Structures are given as C-alpha cells and as structure tokens.
Amino acid sequence: MTKMRALVLEKQHELSLRDIDLPLQVGPGQVKIKLHTVGVCGSDVHYYTHGHIGPFVVKAPMVLGHEAAGTIVEIGTGVAGLKVGDRVCMEPGVPDPDSKASRLGMYNIDPAVTFWATPPVHGVLTPYVVHPANYTFKLPDNVSFAEGAMVEPFAVGMQAATKARIAPGDTAIVMGAGPIGTMVALAALAGGCSRVIITDLAQPKLDIAGQYQGIIPVNIREANLLAEINRLTDNWGADVVFECSGSPRAWQGIVEVVRPGGTIVIVGLPVEPVNFDIASLSVKEITIASVFRYAHQYERAIALMASGRVDLRPLISETFSFEESIKAFDRAVEGRPTDVKLQILMDA
Ligand code: NAD
Ligand code: ZN
Numbered sequence: 001m002t003k004m005r006a007l008v009l010e011k012q013h014e015l016s017l018r019d020i021d022l023p024l025q026v027g028p029g030q031v032k033i034k035l036h037t038v039g040v041c042g043s044d045v046h047y048y049t050h051g052h053i054g055p056f057v058v059k060a061p062m063v064l065g066h067e068a069a070g071t072i073v074e075i076g077t078g079v080a081g082l083k084v085g086d087r088v089c090m091e092p093g094v095p096d097p098d099s100k101a102s103r104l105g106m107y108n109i110d111p112a113v114t115f116w117a118t119p120p121v122h123g124v125l126t127p128y129v130v131h132p133a134n135y136t137f138k139l140p141d142n143v144s145f146a147e148g149a150m151v152e153p154f155a156v157g158m159q160a161a162t163k164a165r166i167a168p169g170d171t172a173i174v175m176g177a178g179p180i181g182t183m184v185a186l187a188a189l190a191g192g193c194s195r196v197i198i199t200d201l202a203q204p205k206l207d208i209a210g211q212y213q214g215i216i217p218v219n220i221r222e223a224n225l226l227a228e229i230n231r232l233t234d235n236w237g238a239d240v241v242f243e244c245s246g247s248p249r250a251w252q253g254i255v256e257v258v259r260p261g262g263t264i265v266i267v268g269l270p271v272e273p274v275n276f277d278i279a280s281l282s283v284k285e286i287t288i289a290s291v292f293r294y295a296h297q298y299e300r301a302i303a304l305m306a307s308g309r310v311d312l313r314p315l316i317s318e319t320f321s322f323e324e325s326i327k328a329f330d331r332a333v334e335g336r337p338t339d340v341k342l343q344i345l346m347d348a
Contacts, residue, residue: 006063006126007325007344012051015326020063022122024130031082031133032074033090035346037149037319038125039067042178044117045332054269056119064329065125066092066116069139069148070346079133089148091135091155091298092116092123108159108295115293125325127346137298140306146319149343150312151301153179156267157187158301159294164240164265168192173229173238173257176245176268177205177217179315179341184242184267186310187301189214193240197232199225200245202337211314229257242267248274255280266290315340322346 001021008016026032043053044064051058069089072082082088095102095110102110117123139148161184164172172193174185177200185196189212197216198209206217218228229238237259243250246268255277258264264286281288304310317339320328328342 004126004128005322006122007065007322007329008061009047009058009064010061011058013048015048015064015329017323017325020061020126022063022126022129024128026074026076026130028077029079029133030076030130031072031079031088031136032128032130033070033088033136034073034128035068035070035124035126036087036145037069038065038344038346039149039152040065040328040332040342040344041067041153042180044123045329047117047119048329049333053118058119060120062117062119063122063124063126064117065123065344066118067149067152068092068116068124068129069145069151070129072136073128076133082133082136082138087139087145087148088136089139089151089298089302090124090129090131090137092152093293094132094135106295108293125322125344125346137302139302143302143305144313146316146343147305147312150183150315150341151298151305153341154183154187154301154305154310154312155294155297156180156291157183157185158297160184160242160244160265160267160291161187161191162297163289163291164188164191164242164263166191166193166240169194170239171233172196172240172242173225174198174242174244175250175254176200176243176247177202177209178244180267181242181244182209182315182340183312184244185209185215186212186312188240188242190304190309195232197225197229197238204337205340208314208340226253226256233259237262239263240265244268246270248272251276255284255286258284258286260284261286263287263289316343317341319343319345
C-alpha cells in the first residue's frame with residue numbers, strides 16, 4: 001500500500017482531500033497510470049448526497065471518480081500493445097474473465113464485476129492507479145485527455161444505440177438532455193439515426209444538445225412531445241425511444257410516442273418503482289431493451305471520436321483542479337441547468 005492524496009467520500013455528505021492507503025503494486029497484465037483528467041459523474045455525486053445507490057452503500061471511506069484518462073508510467077509483465085508514455089483511458093469495471101456472463105460477452109453484468117467508486121471499490125480521484133491492461137485503451141493523438149475522460153459516459157450511449165438495433169434513417173427520441181441523454185443522442189446519430197428529438201425541462205441543456213446537427217430539442221414545459229413527434233413522422237411515431245432522464249414521469253405517455261413495433265431503451269434508472277401500463281405496450285408489440293453500463297464499446301467509442309464524427313468537447317462545462325475537487329462536487333450538487341459535464345484536472 002502507498003499513501004496517496006485522494007478525494008475521499010468519508011460518509012454521506014462528507015468529502016475530504018487527504019492521504020489514504022491505496023495499492024500501487026503493478027502485477028502481471030497490469031499497468032500503472034498517472035491520471036490526467038477525471039469527470040464528475042452523477043453516480044459519484046449521488047453517493048455524496050445520498051450515501052448509497054440501490055444496493056451499493058458507502059460503509060467505509062471511498063475514493064470517488066471513475067471517468068478517467070491519463071498516461072501510462074509503468075508496465076507489468078506480459079502486457080502487449082501498451083507502453084510507458086501512452087495516453088490512455090480506462091474502463092472502470094473489471095469482471096471475472098471466467099464468469100459465465102463474461103464468457104457470454106456480457107461482462108458488464110457479471111455479478112462479480114468490480115467498478116471504480118462503487119462501494120467498496122475505490123475510484124481514481126488520486127494521482128495514480130494500477131489497472132488491468134485489457135481494460136486500458138490507447139487514445140489517438142487527436143483525442144484529448146478531456147475527451148478521453150468522456151469515453152466512459154459515451155460508452156453508455158454506445159451500448160444504448162447498440163441495444164436499440166437502429167436501422168439507417170431511423171427517428172429516435174431521447175428523454176433527458178443530461179450528459180447521458182446527450183451522449184446517447186450522439187451515439188444514436190452515429191449509429192444511423194437521421195434525427196433525434198431530445199426532451200428536457202431545462203432550456204439551457206436543450207440549447208447545448210441542440211447545437212449538434214441532427215438533434216432537435218423539445219422543451220416539454222412548452223411543447224407537447226406527442227404532437228411534435230406526430231408532426232415529424234406523419235402520426236407514425238419514433239422508431240426508438242431512449243429513456244435517459246430517470247424520471248418516473250417520463251414513463252407517462254411513453255408508449256404513445258413509439259411507433260408500432262418500435263423499441264424503448266431504458267437507460268435512466270428511476271430511484272423509485274415506476275407504475276406502467278404493460279398492455280399498452282403489448283398491443284403495439286414494442287420491444288423493451290435495458291442498458292447497464294457497457295461491454296465492448298470503448299474501442300468503437302474512441303474510433304468515432306477520433307474520426308471527428310462525434311465531438312464531445314461542447315459538453316464540458318467547467319474544469320476544476322484536483323485541489324478544487326470538493327468545490328467541483330459541491331458545484332455538481334447545485335445542478336445548474338447550464339452544466340453538463342464537470343471535470344477535474346489531476347496534475348494542474
Ligand atoms: P442528469 O440528472 O444529469 O440528467 C437527467 C436530465 O433529465 C436532466 O437534465 C433533467 O432536467 C431531465 N429530466 C427530468 N425529468 C424529465 C422528463 N420527465 N422528461 C425529460 N427530461 C427530464 O443525469 P445523467 O447523468 O445524464 O444520467 C441520466 C440517467 O441515466 C440517470 O437516471 C442515471 O442514473 C442513468 N444512468 C444509467 C446508466 C446505465 O448504465 N443504465 C449509466 C449512467 C447513468
Ligand atoms: Zn459515470
């Protein structure tokens with residue numbers, strides 16, 4: 001164990017920037033990374049404000065942060081394809097490679113998966129981390145560290161777009177223009193959608209998402225989504241609806257905006273159970289797909305970013321230094337409608 005400075009969630013409502021013992025021994029198949037940029041995620045913030053997410057409860061001090069990019073500073077034995085000095089981003093979830101879920105290709109839902117900043121596993125708001133090389137991905141020269149730290153949430157969008165089985169030219173609706181919804185919309189466009197209607201109640205978020213070609217913002221405080229989708233599709237409905245708000249309210253009327261035989265992809269995770277009319281879904285033969293994180297999405301996510309087809313930089317609202325980490329989290333708790341993604345620069 002090595003003492004390192006880290007942003008530690010001591011318990012609900014209590015953060016400190018202090019030294020903590022973390023494992024830094026580089027084993028076979030592992031690499032050591034000097035962290036450069038770490039994004040602040042809704043889940044990190046939720047552990048801070050609520051102390052738990054579903055069954056995951058913060059019972060001991062935990063380092064936060066899981067959306068990360070950095071530089072390799074040490075290589076373990078048996079690592080091929082990565083070298084010291086490589087700029088990389090990391091998948092925060094490491095499964096048991098021999099588990100049944102992993103062998104089926106669904107390593108994200110392996111019950112044994114360990115995921116940064118999910119109790120009891122420490123996250124990466126600290127200068128260095130040791131990680132398996134297999135979950136560490138090289139960043140092309142034209143993808144910045146800031147963008148590298150956005151591959152993690154974008155991979156959720158990639159997983160959602162993959163699960164949606166988009167056909168070229170499809171029309172999609174994305175409910176919720178937070179970081180996840182906006183990245184789902186961008187992945188859906190990259191996956192072949194001709195247009196994506198994105199909804200929210202906060203106009204500044206819609207304005208940010210609406211800067212992208214192909215994204216049509218709809219403020220559901222002012223406009224009726226059903227009327228809007230009917231107008232755009234000659235009363236047929238959207239091929240795919242991605243629920244990315246996590247609000248139970250978004251489920252009211254969701255079936256009406258999907259076309260017959262269309263698909264609803266569940267991305268948002270409501271904290272309370274949702275009351276839902278299943279029969280309305282059956283009579284339209286709607287397919288429901290759900291998403292938990294991602295599997296096998298990083299390489300394609302990075303390729304899209306490197307190609308210039310997906311530019312996530314407009315979603316970065318502000319960057320804080322590591323010393324300002326607590327300030328960054330308190331800012332995230334404020335939930336400003338003009339903020340999409342806040343990031344922390346580790347070596348500033
Ligand atoms: P966020 O809170 O930043 O964004 C949610 C947005 O939805 C906000 O802008 C809010 O104004 C808007 N909203 C609220 N009610 C709405 C409604 N009725 N209709 C349309 N928009 C509405 O959250 P985020 O970080 O973007 O994450 C979105 C959701 O995705 C959360 O529920 C989160 O837990 C979930 N999530 C799921 C996965 C997964 O693997 N399935 C991964 C990451 C996040
Ligand atoms: Zn995240």
